[in-house]
Amino acid sequence: MMLRRFTRRTMLGAACLLTLLPGLASASPATDFVSSFGGDLAHVLNSSEPVSQKREEILPLLRKNVDIQGIGRYVLGRYWRVATPAQRTRYLTLFEDVLLYAVTVRMGSYQQVSLKILGEVPSPAGTKVTVSVERPRQPSIILTTVVSGNPPKVVDLYGEGASMRMTQRSDYTAFLSRHGGQVQTLIDALSNQVARNRNVSSN
Amino acid sequence: MACRRSTTQRKMGRTNTVRALAGCLALLSVSACGSLRNPPPKDPEALADYKAANDPYEPLNRKMFSVNMWAYHKALRPVGRFWKNNIPRPIRHSIANLNETWREPSVFFSDVGAGKPRRAGDAFMRYLINMTAGVAGFFDVASLAGYPQHETDPGMVLGMWGVKSGPYLFIPFSGPTSFRDAAGYIISQGLTPINYAPRGYGLISFNWGYNILGTFNQFADETDQLDQLEHESLDPYAFLRSAWQQNRQSQIDALKADNRATVPDWY
Numbered sequence: 001m002m003l004r005r006f007t008r009r010t011m012l013g014a015a016c017l018l019t020l021l022p023g024l025a026s027a028s029p030a031t032d033f034v035s036s037f038g039g040d041l042a043h044v045l046n047s048s049e050p051v052s053q054k055r056e057e058i059l060p061l062l063r064k065n066v067d068i069q070g071i072g073r074y075v076l077g078r079y080w081r082v083a084t085p086a087q088r089t090r091y092l093t094l095f096e097d098v099l100l101y102a103v104t105v106r107m108g109s110y111q112q113v114s115l116k117i118l119g120e121v122p123s124p125a126g127t128k129v130t131v132s133v134e135r136p137r138q139p140s141i142i143l144t145t146v147v148s149g150n151p152p153k154v155v156d157l158y159g160e161g162a163s164m165r166m167t168q169r170s171d172y173t174a175f176l177s178r179h180g181g182q183v184q185t186l187i188d189a190l191s192n193q194v195a196r197n198r199n200v201s202s203n
Numbered sequence: 204m205a206c207r208r209s210t211t212q213r214k215m216g217r218t219n220t221v222r223a224l225a226g227c228l229a230l231l232s233v234s235a236c237g238s239l240r241n242p243p244p245k246d247p248e249a250l251a252d253y254k255a256a257n258d259p260y261e262p263l264n265r266k267m268f269s270v271n272m273w274a275y276h277k278a279l280r281p282v283g284r285f286w287k288n289n290i291p292r293p294i295r296h297s298i299a300n301l302n303e304t305w306r307e308p309s310v311f312f313s314d315v316g317a318g319k320p321r322r323a324g325d326a327f328m329r330y331l332i333n334m335t336a337g338v339a340g341f342f343d344v345a346s347l348a349g350y351p352q353h354e355t356d357p358g359m360v361l362g363m364w365g366v367k368s369g370p371y372l373f374i375p376f377s378g379p380t381s382f383r384d385a386a387g388y389i390i391s392q393g394l395t396p397i398n399y400a401p402r403g404y405g406l407i408s409f410n411w412g413y414n415i416l417g418t419f420n421q422f423a424d425e426t427d428q429l430d431q432l433e434h435e436s437l438d439p440y441a442f443l444r445s446a447w448q449q450n451r452q453s454q455i456d457a458l459k460a461d462n463r464a465t466v467p468d469w470y
Contacts, residue, residue: 078248102435161453162446173252174441189437196434 030127030147031117037065037154038115045107055104062103067153068096075169076183079176083183091183094190101197118142126155239263257371257381258444264373268440271375275429283423295420297341302417303352304333304340305410309394313355317363321463325350355458357394358387362455371444379447 044057062068072095073080083091118130126148133141146156157164172186179185239262244250258264287295307330314323329345329352336344346352361383362368369382380388392398400406436442 078252098435160450161456162449166449167442167445170256170445171436171438171442174256175437177249177252178438186437193435193437 028120028127029152030120030129033065033147033152034117034129034131034145034154037061040065051107054107058104058107059100062100063096065153066099067149067155068092068099070149070153070155071099071165071168072096074165075172076186077169077173079173079181079183079186082181087183087187090187091190094187094194097194098190098197101194101201105197105201128158239266256441256444257368257448259370260372264371264444265440267373267375268443271373271378272433272439274375279422280426280429283419283426286419286423287426295424298413298416298420299424300333300337300343301340301413302420303343304330304337305397305413306391306395307333308396309357309391310353310355312394313357313360313391316357316360317355317458319355319458319461320465322353322355322458322461324465325353326355354454356384356387357390358384359451359455359458361387362451363459368451371448373440373444379443381451384451 040061041058044054044061047054049057069092072092075095076083076091080088114134116132116134118132120127120129122128123146126146128144128146130142130144133143141159144158145154146158147153148155155165175189176183176186240259241253241261243259244253307326311323311326311330314320314326328348328350332345332348332350333340333343336342343352358381366383368384372380372382372385374380374385397406397410400410432439432443
């Protein structure tokens with residue numbers, strides 16, 4: 001009841017489900033991009049390599065096709081301006097680590113998935129491309145990627161109506177406002193989170 | 204004797220419910236006095252965030268969230284994990300189906316209230332098929348027949364007709380809501396026929412049973428997500444609030460945009 005379907009599991013886990021888009025009809029530069037990006041990811045995810053190896057191969061693809069810096073800056077909101085250049089650099093490094101971990105940690109749990117592009121609509125943030133994710137013996141998931149920029153990149157992901165970057169922004173700004181607006185406290189918390197994630201990955 | 208005992212239990216259950224509601228109202232009254240209400244910040248940017256969160260009762264809500272998570276760690280999570288790991292999936296699915304089917308009349312009336320005949324027809328057919336071929340709702344035959352489950356509730360209908368949500372609320376053991384959706388929940392109880400079963404009738408016990416079991420079953424399914432929320436968020440309360448508010452608005456938008464024609468379906 002509390003969470004139903006709108007968790008980060010849906011939003012971020014689904015990011016690695018962009019894998020089975022090749023072969024879908026192309027309709028615009030945005031859908032072409034999503035289809036191409038998905039094809040590259042599919043090549044890695046559908047291979048017989050171990051998950052750790054797949055992760056190593058997927059990370060550069062995500063860095064190339066997801067606007068991690070832009071999302072990170074958006075997520076920090078009004079605190080971006082008060083952060084020092086050194087804090088911004090450190091924050092973006094940690095944010096990238098947290099984001100990539102969240103996307104890749106569950107990629108092994110998505111198997112035999114088929115995707116279908118349902119359509120696209122323009123929006124102020126970019127072109128929204130909606131995709132249906134279908135999994136065997138499980139309900140399908142509808143997610144929406146927001147594509148923007150030149151070259152195009154993924155700037156946001158919606159699952160069950162919730163924007164990933166907006167939800168993350170609420171998380172971080174609430175944390176900061178409860179810690180006196182000190183960006184360093186956020187950096188410290190993210191450092192701890194990254195260290196925890198690495199421990200989980202290595203175990 | 205058994206009958207007397209069950210009557211007593213029912214009374215106790217209702218008394219506890221009334222107490223819980225009275226407690227919530229009392230806390231809200233206190234918050235109305237200002238002690239549990241966040242004053243609007245003066246900084247324009249902070250004020251914009253404050254308005255976007257729509258959570259003036261944040262201090263109270265955070266306390267309620269803490270109570271919820273304390274109970275989650277102390278009791279609910281272990282029991283929920285046990286349930287999920289030991290009850291076979293088909294049984295858990297049947298409990299979920301039962302819960303959905305018996306709530307279907309409320310969905311139907313909500314769809315009618317929203318002026319969406321196609322959705323109302325789907326809800327009507329789901330109830331008809333699942334109560335018969337689905338053996339009183341244990342099996343979701345209607346989905347196989349082309350009538351997938353959908354959610355419509357009075358809170359969504361009120362939102363569709365322009366009623367403001369009012370401040371965000373967090374109710375322990377229930378979760379995120381708003382003044383509008385809390386009112387919608389009360390209306391939905393009025394739109395659920397089983398709630399009108401005569402006192403002393405066995406259906407009342409069934410009503411409490413399937414509601415509690417259904418809620419618990421759903422909760423057990425969500426333990427992974429709660430764990431993930433705690434693991435990956437710096438402020439789980441704020442993360443959940445934002446995700447819920449966005450999801451709720453998207454449900455209302457989807458209801459508003461659902462203008463499917465009823466033809467060729469007979470309804």
